[in-house]
Amino acid sequence: MDKKTGVYICTGCSIGDSLEIESLSKVATKEGKVPVCKTHPFLCGPEGVALIKNDIETEGVNTLLIAACSPRVNYDVFEFDSSCIMERVNIREQVIWSQPANDEDTQMMAEDYLRMGLAKVKHIDLPEPYQGENMVKTLLVVGGGLTGMTAALEAAKAGYKAVLVEKSPVLGGWMNGLFKQAPRKAPFTTPEAVDIAELVSQVEANPDVTVYTGAEILEIAGAPGMFDASINQNGSTVKERVGSVVLATGAVPYDPAKLDYLGYGKYENVITSQKMEELASKGKILRPDGKEVQSIAFIQCAGSRDQEHLPYCSATCCVESLKQATYLKEQNPEANVFIFYKDMRASGQYERLYQQVQKDGGIFVRGEINGITEDGEKNLLIEATDVLSGATITTEGVDMVVLANGMVPTTALGEDIAAKADTEEDCKEDAGPKPEIIRKSNLLNLAYRQGPEMPTLKYGYADSHFICFPYETRRTGIYAAGSVRAPMDELSSVEDAAGAALKAIQCMESSAQGVAVHPRVGDMSFPDFAMSRCTQCKRCTVECPFGAINEDDKFNPLPNPTRCRRCGICMGACPERIITFKNYSVPMIGNLIKSIEVPDEDEEKPRILVFACENDAYPALDMAGINRLKYNAWVRVIPLRCLGSLSLVWIADSMSAGIDGIFLLGCKHGDDYQCHFIKGSELAEIRLSKVSETLDRLDLDSDRVRMDQVSITDYDKIPALLDDFAKRLDELGPNPYKGF
Template sequence: MDKKTGVYICTGCSIGESLDVEGLSKVATKEGKVPVCKSHPFLCGQEGINLIKSDIENEGVNTVLIAACSPRVNYDVFEFDPSVIMERVNLREQVIWSQPADDEDTQMMAEDYMRMGIAKIKHIDLPEPYQGQNMVKTLLVVGGGLTGMTAALEAAKAGYKAVLVEKSPVLGGWMNGLFKQVPRKAPFTAPEEVDIAELVKEVEENPDVTVYTSAEIQEIAGAPGMFDAAINQNGTTITERVGSVVLATGAIPYDPAKLDYLGYGKYENVITGRQMEELASKGKIVRPDGKEVQSIAFIQCAGSRDPEHLPYCSATCCVESLKQASYIKEQNPEANVFIFYKDMRTPGQYERLYQQAQKDGAIFVRGEISGITEDGDKNLLIEASDILSGANITTEGVDMVVLANGMVPTTALGEDAAAKEGDKEEEKKEEDGPKPEIILKSNLLNLSYRQGPEMPTLKYGFADSHFICFPYETRRTGIYAAGSVRAPMDELSSIEDATGAALKAIQCIESSIKGVAVHPRVGDMSFPDFAMSRCTQCKRCTVECPFGAINEDDKFNPLPNPTRCRRCGICMGACPERIITFKNYSVPMIGNMLKAIEVPDEDEEKPRILIFACENDAYPALDMAGINKLQYNAWVRVIPLRCLGSLSLVWIADSMSQGIDGIYLLGCKHGDDYQCHFIKGSELAATRISKVSETLDRLDLESERVRMDQISIADYDKLPAMLDDFAKRLEELGPNPYKGF
């Protein structure tokens, strides 16, 4: 498109008092050759917005550059016709609020940002939404338990069709095996009758929910809005086209055979919580050898919160044991009930059930089990250390012991094999990139993805989701995890989780049909374009994409799936041939922004530090520093990146050739508890930057001129010291010898 650019400078929020606005205007009109440049004291007010809209309608302005506050605020105010390109220059948070007013260096910083903004808009083209073929508004829900049925019904209530696949002959899942369920309504002091049958009936009678029982997923191919799911039901293959997927396959009990140290398998009267439900369902609770239970002990965290078994808390064990204790007390109020626990965890209204158990006479012992033995009558003697009293205690022989063994997600069924593979990868200590994803062979989704048939998982085997910012949203776009397959949770939490996942799945469908990004760049219409004629088939884009957005065709060329794409640009940073671009984000665009920085001569003693800042954590942290009026080094110039994983090493070489003295990469925290919105982006950037020494050596420059740090938004107060420390090191190294070339 032929661009007519208008630059609009806000003088409010002390911008006009802190900067030479006329000097900024000259940068736009004289250097940038911008035909329209205006200022206004309240640009985000109605009068200021009308000024811009008038120029769009009457002067033919179709490219707008707003020099005012951070692009993270007033984004809804500065929203114009979709045919208008709009970009922002941050003069408030990252210039006048973080630098002294009426200062030469502050003015130079503002003018550089103006130059960078103008350089950027010259290379922006209007994105065109991707339009897929035969897109549908149907959800596929895998798993017909409480979570899966709730997700399917919530979707139907919202006006969407759902396909529900359950491997068992009947719906209901785990709930079918319960004698009673934990209380969900006031007064929350006693177990309730299991109501799963009502939910099953509601699902089966809903015309918008198609149910397949005795069925499993044979394959899922395609992408959001146009997944093709092959369902195997009793040997027959049925194909359904769906727009998104909710994984709700739940969890299974931890293998009690591994709890022999607690007597399981050794003594027949040591049972699991699941077996206790079966005994209660038969009427009078008797132990396996037929004796009526007059005394019982519940052992919490049987395998959970144990580094040798399950390192995590399984969330429901305490409440389930309290529920089962009430079974015994209802049968015989005089029965002795012991509950051995590490920490009693009864969140929310479950505290009332805990209090009722105390009133009913249950004896709570906080301590560690040191041994379980059996007497001649097959009664069980429990030795434990009582943490509260400091004493070692031994119970008189109890009739039965119930182990509250924790939950293992169905995504972790191949965990042992995967762990061995992980050990091999650790031994290899690959230097070419971060550790590869370990895809567990759980046979739940059978994805037709180059990146593997199942989803990556978190370190304990739960389906991966960005648990800090984006629960439900797994590493495979359009596939959402809900319930105990995502994290240990109780029934009420599973119902809430199912509703949330269904809503996210619906959002995905609607966004995919519109051709915009689902998350985290919600509404972004751009998607990567591949200049295949220059592709060398190096496979880096297919390997490094964290979301499975790029497959390979039969000739091993990258095969992008735009509706799977999160628009992070990691593939762009991965490509050594620079064949991947977005209409509003590209290697040449960022290259021209950094080249627009005016680098003073060596004798002016004004070094320049270029910050490549992740837009998700680092850039907001810089904003927060400004909001809190924390002043930082005036040498810095910030270029926000969609993700630090989109970093191209070309930018490092170009910056150094330009005379930039130092480059600071600020990315999200990576590792097991990652905060990177794009999962692997910051980690990939760290890997790439480890190789930058070769580039700098070629330029006869010190590798210390490039530094990378991880930062979260909450670390904003640390930024001034971090920048000062880097500036001090650059002063020791001296000026970049390429200045003036």
């Protein structure tokens, strides 16, 4: 497109009182040679917005550069015709609110940011949304239990069609095996009749829900908006085209055979909580050998919160045991009920059930089980150490022991969850990024180069960004819900199902519009591959955290735009720099670097270039400004979509341009990662570890490049980080490439 650029400088929020606006305007008109440059005291107000719109309509301005507040605010105000290119220059939060007013260095910083903005819009092409073929808005739900049926119904209520696949002959899942369910309504003190049959009836009667029982997924190929699912139902294959997928296959009980230390398999009357439901459903509770139960002991965390078995809490066990305690008390109020626990976890309204069991005479012992033995009448004696008093407690023979064994997600079946996910090789500094953990769960059978199932956490749960995007898996368009995503109870699973269904709907709508899903929602750009220069190195395929790139039979990358989350990690990975976005590329950032004015050595004004992740580091810098925290005036910030999009070319370009130091600010990575693109920050750190070769070639000290991990809440640490780096650069002296 033929660009006509308009620069609009806001003088409100103290900008006009802190900067020489006329000098700033000259950068645009004299250096940038823009035909339109205007200032306004309230650019985000109705008059300021009208000024811009008028120039678009009457002056033919189609490229807008707005120098004002952070692009993280007022984004809805500065939303103009989709045929216009629009870029924001942050001279409020990251200039006048973080630097002293009317200072030479503050002015230089603002002018540099304007130059960088001008360089960026000069190289931006207007993105065009990707339009796939035969895109649909049908939701595929895998798993016909409480969570899966709820997700399918919620989608249908929202006006979308759903396909529900359940491997069992009937719907209902785990709930079919319950005698009663935990209370979901006031007064929350009494277990309720299981209502799963009603939900099954609603699903089967809904014309917008297609149900396949006795069925399994043979394969899912394609991408959001155009997944092709092959379903095997009773020996015949059915194909469905769907727009997104909700995985709701739930969890199964931990193998009680591994709990022999608690007497399971050794003593007939040591049973699991699942067996207790079966016994209760028969009427009078009789233990397996036929004797009526007059006393019972529940042992919590049987295998859970145990590094030898399940290291995590399964979330449902305490409430289920409380529920089952009422079974025996209803049958015989004089019966003895013992509950041995590590911590009683009855959150929310379940506290009322906990209190009711206490009132009914339940005896709670916070203790560690030392052992279980059997007397001559097959009664069970439990020895435990009371955690609170340290005393040893031994029960008289109880009729039955119920083990509250934990839950294992179906994504982890057949795996030893207690085994360490990280091998010694993985932990070496030069080992590269940790490999994805993809277990052979045979649930989705994805036709992805990266593997047939989703990457999981080390405990086997579907991996997701647990802070910001809890339903999202690392396969775009596939959402996990219920106890396959995280340990949770029935009520939480219902809420989870609704949330996952809504996210899946958002994905289908975004895919149909040709825009990205989280976290760059609405982004119309997608990667373009200059295949003539591709060397088939596979780095883009391997390093993409989302499986967005397959390969053909000649190992050429095959991008799937609707799987892509627009992070740019593939761009940073490519050694030949063949991957670009219309509004984000290696040459574009290179031009931003070159647009920074680097003072001569004798001016004693070093320059620090900060590559900041737009998801955590950039907002942390904004927060520092909002809180009026002052940081080093040598800093110039370039926001990146993800630190994983970092190209090592930018390091060389910066040093060659005379930049004295480079600071990479990325999201926190590790087991509790906060990186919105999963592995981006980790990949940047690995790439940075190899940059010393480039610096050695330039005869520069490796200390001139540093990386740190920050979250948004670390804004108060930003000034010290930058000042400490500046101090180290002062010790190293100026970059010898200044002036060349």
